[in-house]
Amino acid sequence: MAISCANVNRKTEDAECGDLIALVRIRSIPEGSLLCAFDYPFKIIPGIPFRNAIITSDNSHIVVVTIDKANKDSISVFTSSGNHVHKIPLRGYSIKEVLSIIPLPHKPTQIGIIGSEKGSIIDIKTKRHVRSVPKWNGSCxxxxxxxxxxxxxxxxxxxxxxxxxxxxxxxxxxxxxxxxxxxxxxxxxxxxxxxxxxxxxxxxxxxxxxxxxxxxxxxxxxxxxxxxxxxxxxxxxxxxxxxxxxxxxxxxxxxxxxxxxxxxxxDEQWKKKLAKKKARIRFKATITLVKLCLKFEQKYAINGTSAENGSKKPEIEHNVDI
Structure with missing residues (x-):
């Protein structure tokens, strides 16, 4: 999952208006094919780094820190295919500012919202505030x-x-x-x-x-x-x-x-063993390349012979017609 923002270098006044747009791209590994893509608005708070998006422990949802209509921090939930599920406002949970969010490993439907004074656990399915944990920094x-x-x-x-x-x-x-x-x-x-x-x-x-x-x-x-x-x-x-x-x-x-x-x-002999292992790998790679070259050479020779035989046939037919 990669997140980028094309207009992140705008002035702080613009950022406070909430016109910063984060672009999310999710790709498969190792193919690198694009699975889904979506975007969401966010704001930059001076002194707080960018709040990264998270994936729940069951890999079914993506949770990001976004903003509501009043330009306050809120939580948005997306499916693994990039579809927006709902937005959870944080105004009623006594959360002043969000430093980071974390997934809870034992409960896929719950996430932790870490603030400067306490951490809060939110259920993203029921939109319910489970409890607050004073002094918690997010590790569990x-x-x-x-x-x-x-x-x-x-x-x-x-x-x-x-x-x-x-x-x-x-x-x-x-x-x-x-x-x-x-x-x-x-x-x-x-x-x-x-x-x-x-x-x-x-x-x-x-x-x-x-x-x-x-x-x-x-x-x-x-x-x-x-x-x-x-x-x-x-x-x-x-x-x-x-x-x-x-x-x-x-x-x-x-x-x-x-x-x-x-x-x-x-191991005192690990350098020699590593050198022998690399030599074996290079030797096998060389054999593979030689086999590949011979295969292409034989294929080219067969195609060339067929082309020559095909070019002679019209000449024979032409001589017969004469």
Missing amino acids: TRDGKFGLFAPTRGGLELLELRKGFTVKTFIPKVAEGVFTVICMFTEGDEYVLYYHSGKKTLRVFRTSNTEMIANYRMQAELTAIKSTTDGKGLVLGTVDGCLSVFAIADPEKDETSKFLADLPSR
Whole structure:
């Protein structure tokens, strides 16, 4: 799913009037064929980045942040084929401004609307406000029971999303200044990741007992982070264009030693093995190209012979007529 806006560089006065139009294009992978396309109006709020659209956990609906007739934030729901379902106004839900929206993994019909002071859960099917969760920043476990609270001034807490109270504290509240904070669960919800732009460190906590098992200092500012599907590794992207892959080494797990030993970077002969593997791939590719060339050559030879035979037949018939 790709979202673009042709008139995004207009003046702020125009943007407040709500004449910015976002174009949504959904394509299949890896073919790249266009599945559907639609557009919707939106506005830009100074100090808040563009609110990305989301796809529900069952891949049946697309939810975007749009505006109503009064130029206030609202939610629009589209089907996976791009048809508009309905619009949900947020005026009666005490939501001042929308920072982002997230899909809830355990309930496809519910989404989370994250604001500056709290998060709210909305049912997009019934248009009903389910509940508000104070201090919630949008990260949640796969079962939807727990979330994270990480203020920009410091601290990290585990929240119970049904009632909104703090269950565990990973980092106590300390005055560290206002910095960019990135926090999330890994796949499987076994660990909690916490990045602090002031310290430029990425800390990994165990969710079960809040114990910190890693504190890695980044060489540059972190811009993107993603956990592998098995929850054993991390992929980090930094502002200098570097993409790094790390393994989570938990000392309490017995299989950690075997997992690390099986990594390609731990094999002293991995460069030679990689070179042999590449050589085999090149050899197979060369054989395929040679077979393809021979096939075309034989086909061209047959077509050429047929063309020559066909050109001779009219001459023979002409001689007979004479």
